[in-house]
Amino acid sequence: MNEIVRDQISLNIDDNISYLKQLLKDNSDIVMREFYVVNMKCCLIYVDGMADKNLIDHFLLEPLMRFEGKVLDISIIKDRIANVSEISEKSKLSEGIIGALSGDSLLLVQNNKSCLVIGTRLWPTRGVSEPSSETVIKGSREGFTETVRFNTALIRRRVRDTRLRLEHLSIGRRSKSDTFIIYIDDIVNKDALSLIKERLGKIDIDAVFDSGILEEFIEDNMYSPFPQVQYTERPDVVAAALYEGRIAVLIDNSPSALIVPATLPNLFQSPDDYNGRWINATFIRLVRLFALFLTLVMPSLYISVTSFNTYTIPTKLAYSIAASREGVPFPAFVEVIIMELFLAMLMEAIVRLPKPIGATIAIVGGLIIGQAAVSAGIVSPVMIIIIAVTAITNFLTPNYDITSAFRFYRYLLIIFSSVAGLYGMVIGLIIFLIQLLQLKSFGVPYLAPAVSPDIDDYKDFLLRLPYGLIRKRPKYMNTGDKIRQKKGRL
């Protein structure tokens, strides 16, 4: 599993070169350029396509090969000859090789016990573009890219604080992905910080490509359907989280950052809540909460009132539902399950398929099957409305993982209510609530600030009061520095 790479650098450069050629054999993209500076043999190793050839040619090779001095020591190259800004001396060969494989250039010089790693990383990248999964009406259009260095720069632009910390880790035995733990030193929740460092340090896997894999290693409860880590592709969301004492984790090759600790209310907030008028933001938050409730209970409520507790709804409505269900051969439970599964399949098909075909599927699924199912008498028209409402309310939340978690509990409630009507539904809701209460994200209760309330935390929970009134950082985050603004606007 673990490859043992030689640490020692031999004084005889040919020995080193032959070792490297053996180690990296059959690789057409690795360039080993051997040359002489005065009389000393040197060798430059880099990966074609990941290193900046312009920089290597003009600012490294040119001054080196034109050098006419006498003594050639590695420190002289570093201090006087190479016209590059990022250069470091390494005493271990293995470190140099990892550098070369990451896009830097490795320079070996005869009669030297150390090597030089020159920062020459440059590869084709996607530009900074608007994240498609988190669109906003007002606010920044910048999104993270796959290159972690650009992402850290996007964050640094928003936090010009000497106390911002970007700790580097390398995760994955083979992939050696660059990972950054980002926090503001005097605000951060120290318990969560030590927890995340411990959990990231424990990861022993061959490769990590994306933050999703990382998420499963660091979350508290891996059996819960709820996401306990917040995903975002927006640097402004990360920066705002840092100021609340939370910690961001960025990994190379992934355009999304992980933010911990994450609470359920955090996952329901959108940057638009903060950029818009506070009254509107409050209204939207309440609407989201209501939608959340609807998406959870709509189908099970339908089953309860049609199959068990028919007396709770007005008689006229009960009659019209009964009339529309006339001719439907299935009980309400089967009807709901058919339509729920169909909706889930349809959504999955639209996400996965190429866009032109996706539109076709949407038309086929939405129009033809919905209409046809009703006229064929398989489901009732009321059922179509219920499913439509469920689907719409489901996507009102800004977070996709939450949507899936709620879908899971919706199915649970459907089963419970088909056994015992309204009573079963409430039992299901109680279990749902218990599950939420038992969850913790890095020591912070998942439902905070709804449990153990502090009046200050309520200012930015269901309500979003004006900034002038929010004077403190969230108390449940156990931040170091607690005050955002001393006076506020009063």
Added chain:
Amino acid sequence: MNKKYNICNFGLFTSIIVTVIGIGIFSYPRGIVTLVENDAVLVTIIAGLINIALLIYIEGAVKLNNYQELSLILKNNFGKVICNIILLIFSAYFIIVIALGVRTFAAVVKMYLLIKTPIEFIIITIILTGSYHLRKGIENVIGFNEAIFWIMFIPTAFLLIFPIKEAHFSNLLPVFTSSPLNLFKAILTSVYSFAGFEIVYFLLPYMKEKKSIKKVSIYSMVFITLFYTAVLVMVLAVFTNQDIKILMYSLITLSRVIDIPGTFIERWYGVSLTLWVLFFTLLLLTFIILQQIQYPE
């Protein structure tokens, strides 16, 4: 038990309220009104005051013993044998209270929500859900109480406001018609209906701020007294005392009276009952207390 856990003030407040009301509420009006008719409101207030005094006494007793756990307090003060006997009585008491509570609750659910379902099914589901709830200990139960406090009492407030249309407050008169003996009996019954606040014995050792315990527990008892009084006043005003003697669960019948024209839900008692299912969880706190009773070695 997890000794580190710190209960905050709101946790204590909601836990006392939720436990007391969960145990007594269903049959409270009938029991009192049968004995003293219109003096029930007065009796409730007196019982509330007595309970506040008891609560202050409990707080004092625990404070005197340095906020130790009950088993330790008993052991240090009475010795091992008497301590074990008292704890045994406590356990038996809690088991009986929970059993009665669950039985009442299941009967209510069966009567109004699941007419054809056998009562055993309801009881088993309650016990299963309760046991699931208790797996992670006292912290979750307190958190649950905090979370559902608003969910429970906001709709209940509406439940008490809507029937005002039907209420005739002259039904509350005449007062002082019952005999002193009956008054005394009714006060005793009423004090029992406040049962459940004994849990403070078990909660106080885990409180975060010991200073504010007294204040918070008095507030919670005042809340309970006001709530019971409000329920009694509404029930008496809507039904008169003669009807209440016949009505098994008058609070639920009260929600049947509600008729708001033009609303989506026609018969509110289905909704209110559904919410009241939550009330059974109130009993859960006593479950966990049972779990917590440990005999000192």
